[in-house]
Structures are given as C-alpha cells and as structure tokens.
Amino acid sequence: MKIKQTLSSVLVASMLIGGMATTSFAMGGASGANVNYHKQGELGETVVNPYGIAPLTAIIKNGGYVLKDVSVEIVPKKGGQKIAYTVSKRNLLTHGGIPIFGLYPDYLNEVKVKYTRISTRTKEEVTKEETYRIYTAPVYSEVAGINMQKNTLFTKAEIKKLDPKFKDRLYFLNNIVEKSGVGTKVVWNNPMGGALEWNYYPRNFIIDTTGEVRWYMQPNKIYDLESIYQAGVMMGFKQNEDGRLSFGYGQRYAKYDILGHKSFNRRLPANYNDFSHSLDDADNGNFFIRAASANLKRADGKHVRTVRDVIVEVDPQGNVLDEWRLFDILDPYRDDVLISLDQGAVCLNIDASMAGKTMSAEELAALDTNDQFGDILGSGPGRNWAHVNSVDYDPEDDSIIISSRHQSAMIKIGRDKKVKWILGAAKGWKGDLAKAVLQPVDSKGNKIDCGERGEKCPGYVNEKGGFDFTWTQHTAFKIDEKSKGDILYLGAFDNGDGRGMEQPALPSMKYSRMVIYKIDQKNMTVEQIWEWGKERGNSLFSPVTSITEYQPDKDSVFGYFATAGTQFDFTTGAFLSEPSPTLVEFEWGKTEPSVEIQLFDTTGYQAFPFSVEKALSK
Structure with missing residues (x-):
C-alpha cells in the first residue's frame, strides 16, 4: 500500500508541475483561486456560442483586464472573404471580453486579435497581438421530413x-x-x-x-x-x-x-x-x-x-x-x-x-x-x-x-x-x-x-x-x-x-x-x-x-x-x-x-x- 501511495503521489506531483509549465491547461478541484479552463493566449477562456443561439460566434473573455483599442480579423479560407472589425467599449463591457463573429462552421478557425490591456493593479497598459484557434461544429437545422427537402445544411x-x-x-x-x-x-x-x-x-x-x-x-x-x-x-x-x-x-x-x-x-x-x-x-x-x-x-x-x-x-x-x-x-x-x-x-x-x-x-x-x-x-x-x-x-x-x-x-x-x-x-x-x-x-x-x-x-x-x-x-x-x-x-x-x-x-x-x-x-x-x-x-x-x-x-x-x-x-x-x-x-x-x-x-x-x-x- 505504501509503494502504491508513493507512486500516486509522484504521478500527482508530476501532473501539477506539468500544469504549471503549460498554462494552456489547468484542471483542479477546490484548491483556492485558480484558473480552471483551457486558455490559449494571455486573456481568459474562449466561449463558443455564448448565449446558446449563435453557434458561429464566440467570446474571448477579458481575463480580468480592462481592454481597449480591440480589433479582430477572421482569417479567411483560401480564396475566401476576410471579416475584420474593431470592437466598441459597449460590446467589450457587455460581453466581458472580445466578441468574435463570422467563424466558419465545422472548421478550425484562425482568429487574429489585437488589444491593449490595462492592469487593474498597476494601471500599466500593454498592447498585444495574438492568434486564437477556434473550432466550431457543423451547421445544424431541423428538417421537415418531406421528400423535396434535399439540403441538410442551409443552402x-x-x-x-x-x-x-x-x-x-x-x-x-x-x-x-x-x-x-x-x-x-x-x-x-x-x-x-x-x-x-x-x-x-x-x-x-x-x-x-x-x-x-x-x-x-x-x-x-x-x-x-x-x-x-x-x-x-x-x-x-x-x-x-x-x-x-x-x-x-x-x-x-x-x-x-x-x-x-x-x-x-x-x-x-x-x-x-x-x-x-x-x-x-x-x-x-x-x-x-x-x-x-x-x-x-x-x-x-x-x-x-x-x-x-x-x-x-x-x-x-x-x-x-x-x-x-x-x-x-x-x-x-x-x-x-x-x-x-x-x-x-x-x-x-x-x-x-x-x-x-x-x-x-x-x-x-x-x-x-x-x-x-x-x-x-x-x-x-x-x-x-x-x-x-x-x-x-x-x-x-x-x-x-x-x-x-x-x-x-x-x-x-x-x-x-x-x-x-x-x-x-x-x-x-x-x-x-x-x-x-x-x-x-x-x-x-x-x-x-x-x-x-x-x-x-x-x-x-x-x-x-x-x-x-x-x-x-x-x-x-x-x-x-x-x-x-x-x-x-x-x-x-x-x-x-x-x-x-x-x-x-x-x-x-x-x-x-x-x-x-x-x-x-x-x-x-x-x-x-x-x-x-x-x-x-x-x-x-x-x-x-x-x-x-x-x-x-x-x-x-x-x-x-x-x-x-x-x-x-x-x-x-x-x-x-x-x-x-x-x-x-x-x-x-x-x-x-x-x-x-x-x-x-x-x-x-x-x-x-x-x-x-x-x-x-x-
């Protein structure tokens, strides 16, 4: 029993060290204030379909920072149409982060964001450019079950x-x-x-x-x-x-x-x-x-x-x-x-x-x-x-x-x-x-x-x-x-x-x-x-x-x-x-x-x- 407990302790320690070294994953229980979600950049978590009715949208949460001067670009597929926009203060505050619109369905989207973040403690302003990769599910629609409805997507x-x-x-x-x-x-x-x-x-x-x-x-x-x-x-x-x-x-x-x-x-x-x-x-x-x-x-x-x-x-x-x-x-x-x-x-x-x-x-x-x-x-x-x-x-x-x-x-x-x-x-x-x-x-x-x-x-x-x-x-x-x-x-x-x-x-x-x-x-x-x-x-x-x-x-x-x-x-x-x-x-x-x-x-x-x-x- 002692040997097994020692091995378990080593395994847990090694997982914790790995988690500290790689900030993109942090899973744990009730261990105090702790990030408990997958994180890609220096902001917070990415939430796809944040309100349950728009599956090709997302929010990159602000991570506790005040954000300003935010711009977004959805990198197009080859030969596709680029969608790029700035984000107003109203939207940054309403959504608690950067709203993402225009993702492709059933695709690992590449999203470029540029932002200035303000530390709540030091008031220091830092400008960052990051790339997030966001996967979305295939398009889904209810069907009528009739013989002339041939398209399983939209059109x-x-x-x-x-x-x-x-x-x-x-x-x-x-x-x-x-x-x-x-x-x-x-x-x-x-x-x-x-x-x-x-x-x-x-x-x-x-x-x-x-x-x-x-x-x-x-x-x-x-x-x-x-x-x-x-x-x-x-x-x-x-x-x-x-x-x-x-x-x-x-x-x-x-x-x-x-x-x-x-x-x-x-x-x-x-x-x-x-x-x-x-x-x-x-x-x-x-x-x-x-x-x-x-x-x-x-x-x-x-x-x-x-x-x-x-x-x-x-x-x-x-x-x-x-x-x-x-x-x-x-x-x-x-x-x-x-x-x-x-x-x-x-x-x-x-x-x-x-x-x-x-x-x-x-x-x-x-x-x-x-x-x-x-x-x-x-x-x-x-x-x-x-x-x-x-x-x-x-x-x-x-x-x-x-x-x-x-x-x-x-x-x-x-x-x-x-x-x-x-x-x-x-x-x-x-x-x-x-x-x-x-x-x-x-x-x-x-x-x-x-x-x-x-x-x-x-x-x-x-x-x-x-x-x-x-x-x-x-x-x-x-x-x-x-x-x-x-x-x-x-x-x-x-x-x-x-x-x-x-x-x-x-x-x-x-x-x-x-x-x-x-x-x-x-x-x-x-x-x-x-x-x-x-x-x-x-x-x-x-x-x-x-x-x-x-x-x-x-x-x-x-x-x-x-x-x-x-x-x-x-x-x-x-x-x-x-x-x-x-x-x-x-x-x-x-x-x-x-x-x-x-x-x-x-x-x-x-x-x-x-x-x-x-x-x-x-």
Whole structure:
C-alpha cells in the first residue's frame, strides 16, 4: 500500500508541475483561486456560442483586464472573404471580453486579435497581438421530413456576379424550413379565426460573397414548434441603428444582438395576436408591429380574431402607445383584388392544387353565410382581406406607410388615422378613399391613363412601358436619403400576381420586379423612375414574400426574389422542389446588378445586407 501511495503521489506531483509549465491547461478541484479552463493566449477562456443561439460566434473573455483599442480579423479560407472589425467599449463591457463573429462552421478557425490591456493593479497598459484557434461544429437545422427537402445544411449558393465594390458584403437571409407534422397542430377557436396555424421552423443565416455561411441562428433555446407562445414564423428581421436585430414570431416580438445577447423577448400586448411579416424600428426607439385584433366584435355581433390588419405602436418598454385598426380605416369589403388572386399562393399558404384558380364574388359572399373565419382569403374582418406585409414609419409627417398584399396597394396613413394617399389601381375605392388614389404621370408630368383596373398601364401593356402599379407586392419602404418635403421616393417588390386584376392566359407569363416610385404628395401624383426583373420574365417570378430596399452605405438598391424557381406538379398539386431564390444588388440608377447570387433548395422570406461594423464597432 505504501509503494502504491508513493507512486500516486509522484504521478500527482508530476501532473501539477506539468500544469504549471503549460498554462494552456489547468484542471483542479477546490484548491483556492485558480484558473480552471483551457486558455490559449494571455486573456481568459474562449466561449463558443455564448448565449446558446449563435453557434458561429464566440467570446474571448477579458481575463480580468480592462481592454481597449480591440480589433479582430477572421482569417479567411483560401480564396475566401476576410471579416475584420474593431470592437466598441459597449460590446467589450457587455460581453466581458472580445466578441468574435463570422467563424466558419465545422472548421478550425484562425482568429487574429489585437488589444491593449490595462492592469487593474498597476494601471500599466500593454498592447498585444495574438492568434486564437477556434473550432466550431457543423451547421445544424431541423428538417421537415418531406421528400423535396434535399439540403441538410442551409443552402448552396452560386455567385453569378460580384462587383469588387461589393465584395465585403455580408447578407442576412431570413428563410424557413417547409411545414412539418410537428408544427401544424395548432388552430385558434376562441374566438373564431386567427393565423397561429401558420407555423414553420426558422432558417436564419448570414452568407459572405463567396457563398459561405458565416453565422446562423440555432433557435431552440427561444423557440418551440409545439408551443403556442414559443412558435410561429420568424419574420420582420431588421438591423437596428444600435446594430442589434429585431424580429417577431407568432405571439412574440424580440430583439437580440448578433451573439445572441437578449435585449427583450416579449409576448404581444394582450389586445393583439398573430405577429408576422413586419416589425419596424423607429428612430425614437419605438416599434411598429404588424399584428391583429385578439377579439373584435364585428358589426353583425360576431366575435373574431382578425388577420394581419392591425398596426400597433409600442415604446421600448413594451407599452402600447397607439394602434391603426385597418378594418376601421380602409374598406375591408373591397374585393376587386381578392377575386383576381391566384388561390395557389396566398403568401406562404401555397397550395399547388389551387394554382391558377380564382374566387368569385359569390364564393366570397358565401363565407359570411357559412361563418368561415381565419387565415383564409376573404373580405371582412376575421379573414385575410388586407394581408399587410410591411410597415414603415415616416417621422416627417408622423405617418405610417403600409403594403397591403390583398388590396395590391401601398397606403400612407396619418396619426389621425386618415388616409393620405393610395398607390394602386383605382377600381373599388369609394368616397374619401377614392380621392386619395395617386395619379400616375410620366417624367414630364403628363398624366398616364392606366384604366380603372390598371389594365391600360403602359408598363403592363408594353414590355418596355414606363409605368405600372404593384400587384400583391411586398415591402413599401420610404427612401429617406432621397426624399425631401412633399417629394417621397418609395421602393417596393412587385410580386406580380393578379396584374391588371386578372390572371394571365398562361402561368409562364407572370413575372416579378423591383420598382422605385417618385411621389409628389402635394400634387397627388406618382412617377415610376426605375424597375428591374421584368426582363428576366418567369424565371424570377416570386409568387410570395421577397423584398426591395435602398441601402445608404453604398447608395444601392437591394432585392431578394425569395420564392423564385419553385416547381409544381399541377396535375397532382404537389411540390417538386423548394424555391431557388436570387439575391441582387444594384448601384443607384443602374439597370444591371452589381451582385447576383442564386441560392438553391430553400424557401426565402426576406434578406438584407448585414453590417458587422454597426453590430460590433459602434
């Protein structure tokens, strides 16, 4: 026994000496103040995925020092894109060290850091340059268990065009996994209607301009596909001025930084339900949420949950400041657009077996007789009559601009709940709403006769015409940097279904486009000044989702044809593939893209250029 104890003592002593000689490992028990983690450099431990939702991020802890003048470089793979940034004091203090963003998945990343550390005891300042090697796990995503889902990661990206001016771009993609049996079990019944059954697992990620995934969200810590109050479709992502991401899903709206540090994650205020599509961040810190009424008593006495037709303004603490009840402001029974829509694609409720079919006025009227309510195409509160898919606050006149897919109209509404203007075809608008419809004009100010349904618009009738309205559009965003006073520039994504309030002779005749309008709010006129997408025809037709948005940092226009390339079997009503979205970015005024990236086998919602400088350097 004595011999064995002596050998054990020698072994322990030798391990301790080895541990003292090699500071990269220090393991022990309750032996007083002691480093008890793997250490690479002269700072503290490296923590990968520090908040549990961003696996391609890390923090190199400060090791007890005060840090300043910190810069980071993620060394690229051969031929890859370098990500480099400085780190603000705010981020150093918030994360207790150096935040690392842009790691490659399933890879031993090389990360160069430069910093000045200040000793808390002597106040001595020492500047260091170190290299850390950080391994990350492979990308993981839940699957729907369906035959058309072929991609086990996120997507494959093909870089078709890249102007050197844009080679430093990072693109945030807000996509979804197709419906699964796990997430299709919930239906609201009290009161009737609602949209919670619209439930898809998130697929959010950032790619660089070589097509590599450099960040993705692993949402399970904040998301549960089987829970009423933790599920839904994650949508409305925006990078706020403070660099953080705001978004919503189901019955929640939230804000996090890119490492996963939470600002808030809240239930919708009690009077509202069913967030989707849009969460606009205003300059004063307020948010404008596209939701619906949790309980509306209709004129006929029926109680319903409404569908995508209420805008709610909340302050940073979550208090409700105001609401825009669109069923009171607009005409929820205007069905001129509704009866022209393709029933195969009502936003993400895509049904190939209904492709090309429309609903008659008689069928719409029968919904009231049958008491059918919910996320169904139909007129009147309690049905999907408006389908608002974007909200943009305009501080110049304290108004909101909305995009209503099922009215094929973009509408500006004041704080007094009065409609200021409507950009859309004239048919069906009545009274004061009819007076608010903008008059199309050409570049010289001459009026354009588009006809009541927009069927005479030169841009609709002629391939190279100069004006057309938007049809089932997504996004209506004011371009603040170009607008001044009564002159307002507006960008939109024209999905193109029901163009001219009719279905074309052949589905292959449909197209989508990006478009920019110049609106004279005093004279109530609108001029189309730029468009792109029509020349690509049906190849980029995106029946639902998508975005057009101006980017001030490069004076450019970004677009995402998010559901282009979807293939159907019109005989069986089955999907043959997921979409193959196309991402483009244009210099202002140019007619050919500076960036074109095609993705494969992923259903897109929206996307935008992501700024690592805004996220970590400010």
